[in-house]
Amino acid sequence: MEESEVYYGGFTITAIITFIVSWIYCIVSYGYLLGVGLGWLPSLIVAFVAGLIWPLIALALIIGVLVVAFFLYKGM
Numbered sequence: 001m002e003e004s005e006v007y008y009g010g011f012t013i014t015a016i017i018t019f020i021v022s023w024i025y026c027i028v029s030y031g032y033l034l035g036v037g038l039g040w041l042p043s044l045i046v047a048f049v050a051g052l053i054w055p056l057i058a059l060a061l062i063i064g065v066l067v068v069a070f071f072l073y074k075g076m
Contacts, residue, residue: 015051
């Protein structure tokens with residue numbers, strides 16, 4: 001497995017998840033007509049950008065989980 005395959009795999013997964021969540025957010029925020037009709041465009045842009053920087057997003061999630069685990073362990 002090459003590095004480019006891993007990057008594009010992460011890009012695809014991140015972009016799909018971000019697109020779906022962002023489109024749902026647009027529907028909830030702007031109503032059915034505008035959210036479904038026009039919400040796909042900003043969702044597509046956000047998903048593309050998030051897909052490009054997915055390694056940073058993954059790193060932030062890992063650090064966040066470690067911080068939460070640290071404070072839970074410290075509280076025991």
